[in-house]
């Protein structure tokens with residue numbers, strides 16, 4: 001720690017010295033707040049998910065007295081509306097106008113890919129607390145870009161392995177954008193590895209919720225199982241429509257996120273649905289017990305996977321900041337510390353692959369009342385292969 005006594009120096013010299021130190025960053029670091037740019041949706045289909053990620057991030061910071069590495073945290077928040085066409089302008093506002101120290105976002109894969117491009121071009125530290133787009137930790141991977149959630153392949157692949165335990169044929173339904181396409185690709189790989197075959201992929205544009213024609217087609221094909229990727233508010237309607245169409249007891253429905261955070265709204269229509277994800281309600285580990293209690297106490301609500309991903313984004317940022325005692329100018333050192341971080345996450349042990357994507361256990365869950373209850377671990381320490389990432 002740098003400590004200089006100014007008491008016995010002439011004023012002229014103290015001023016010059018202070019200016020030099022200020023320019024070098026040695027003084028500014030401890031007094032200036034750290035600026036966190038939260039670019040997440042607060043409107044549209046993914047509004048709830050965005051708010052929950054933000055809750056998780058802020059919870060970690062407030063558990064640490066509102067500071068990270070001794071510096072106060074200041075938030076700059078922006079609604080990205082899950083609109084890829086506005087992503088470039090929004091991300092640039094946070095980076096160039098607000099000069100944030102870290103860009104945190106977002107939910108939608110298409111928006112996050114543009115954010116990652118901006119972060120790469122401006123060498124801004126970025127942490128993705130949800131969007132699973134393969135490119136972010138694949139072809140576009142960068143030293144300054146990290147993800148605390150998943151690649152779309154991970155939960156898709158685990159869901160495929162899960163469905164293959166009981167079924168031989170499946171049809172997929174998904175929103176036609178990066179997350180839907182990649183999730184379905186992951187499902188197919190897992191399902192085929194388990195001996196199954198995907199016989200048809202059906203899709204509709206994001207965030208369309210006119211599911212009826214696809215459900216009619218599914219009923220005609222009569223596969224042994226179905227896999228769906230739609231999310232946020234869309235998943236509530238999908239699960240209700242699926243049950244109302246009389247499909248629930250005839251073609252078992254699988255998904256990754258399809259019941260996450262929405263069981264209260266889905267009610268009986270979701271009961272018994274099987275999913276695969278990197279978190280489960282009431283998962284038994286000391287960190288999760290404490291996390292659930294702290295989250296309930298602060299927000300009067302039960303946390304879900306989105307809260308965990310936001311919480312871990314703050315934890316990961318803190319791991320970098322602590323290594324440089326809050327001096328964000330030491331970016332290379334910060335990145336090194338983040339790369340080797342071993343976080344105690346509410347989801348279980350969390351570390352990062354070479355491409356900066358989580359290595360994590362994938363859980364089989366079954367919707368029981370208002371909980372996605374874990375039944376077993378489908379794959380331990382699953383890493384995205386990320387063959388295109390050259391860091």
Ligand code: PHB
Pocket residue numbers: 107108109110130131132133152179231232257
């Ligand atoms: C995505 O766009 O990557 C995405 C959105 C919502 C989810 C999962 C993935 O629940």
